[in-house]
Amino acid sequence: MGAVVFDSVSKRYKIHHQRVKSFQEAVVNLFYRKNGTTEEFWALKDVDFEVGYGETFGIIGPNGSGKSTALKLITRVLEPTKGRVTTKGRLTAMIELGAGFHPDLTGRENIFLLGSILGYNAREMRQRFDKIVAFAELERFIDTPLKHYSSGMNMRLGFSIIINADPEVLIIDEVLAVGDLAFQEKCLKVLTEFQNAGVSILMVTHDLELASRFCDKAILLQMGQIVAEGHPNDVISAYVSAQPV
Numbered sequence: 469m470g471a472v473v474f475d476s477v478s479k480r481y482k483i484h485h486q487r488v489k490s491f492q493e494a495v496v497n498l499f500y501r502k503n504g505t506t507e508e509f510w511a512l513k514d515v516d517f518e519v520g521y522g523e524t525f526g527i528i529g530p531n532g533s534g535k536s537t538a539l540k541l542i543t544r545v546l547e548p549t550k551g552r553v554t555t556k557g558r559l560t561a562m563i564e565l566g567a568g569f570h571p572d573l574t575g576r577e578n579i580f581l582l583g584s585i586l587g588y589n590a591r592e593m594r595q596r597f598d599k600i601v602a603f604a605e606l607e608r609f610i611d612t613p614l615k616h617y618s619s620g621m622n623m624r625l626g627f628s629i630i631i632n633a634d635p636e637v638l639i640i641d642e643v644l645a646v647g648d649l650a651f652q653e654k655c656l657k658v659l660t661e662f663q664n665a666g667v668s669i670l671m672v673t674h675d676l677e678l679a680s681r682f683c684d685k686a687i688l689l690q691m692g693q694i695v696a697e698g699h700p701n702d703v704i705s706a707y708v709s710a711q712p713v
């Protein structure tokens with residue numbers, strides 16, 4: 469069994485439609501909750517894949533193809549409608565910018581908040597705190613509320629927390645994209661160290677060069693289904709050649 473296994477996984481969402489002809493009608497709908505229809509939408513359909521131990525695995529594909537949905541199933545933010553997702557090893561994940569953070573709390577407070585969720589005691593937290601702040605290079609802003617952080621600063625803090633949590637399985641969703649050049653390079657260096665240390669990495673990215681450079685294996689998702697899998701360069705070619713010209 470691998471670090472992450474998807475066994476015939478499907479995920480259905482319900483999407484609501486409301487046909488509104490006028491502003492008055494919209495206001496009336498607020499009170500009566502009428503007129504809506506619900507449609508079922510399969511964001512993932514019979515998805516099977518396995519991330520081997522120590523492997524770096526990429527998921528690529530167009531917007532809305534189900535990539536983040538797949539990662540949310542891994543972190544149990546969502547439950548599969550059908551099939552089974554299993555993971556093995558200590559999992560740390562960064563799926564959305566700022567997820568798990570509290571905007572009114574400072575950087576310092578958020579580190580302690582997430583640390584307690586990760587199960588660290590006060591002593592362990594103090595030990596990690598300086599490393600987290602130093603890697604994120606946020607010393608000056610560590611007592612600023614997170615709502616005043618830029619996207620890149622937010623990402624630095626989140627990424628620094630997850631890499632200092634001794635992950636065995638690391639899940640990242642496109643979050644590196646908002647980092648500046650220097651910070652991206654720094655993140656890639658850490659990812660390489662993790663690869664060498666045998667950490668299993670699952671990354672979603674629109675950066676095909678990154679996928680080619682870092683992944684051992686990749687899948688291409690299209691409308692919730694795997695349409696190509698294997699060597700990253702072959703999967704990237706399948707993705708590129710499927711684009712309308």
Ligand SMILES: Nc1ncnc2c1ncn2[C@@H]1O[C@H](COP(=O)(O)OP(=O)(O)OP(=O)(O)O)[C@@H](O)[C@H]1O
Pocket residue numbers: 481482483509511529530531532533534535536537538
């Ligand atoms: N909670 C939800 N309720 C209804 N539909 C949803 C929900 N979450 C996602 N979807 C839909 O599921 C589909 C897949 O979304 P998902 O976020 O997994 O796409 P993605 O591949 O990560 O796209 P992107 O490249 O834009 O990040 C989309 O059509 C989206 O609208």
Ligand SMILES: [Mg+2]
Pocket residue numbers: 535536537641
């Ligand atoms: Mg996404």
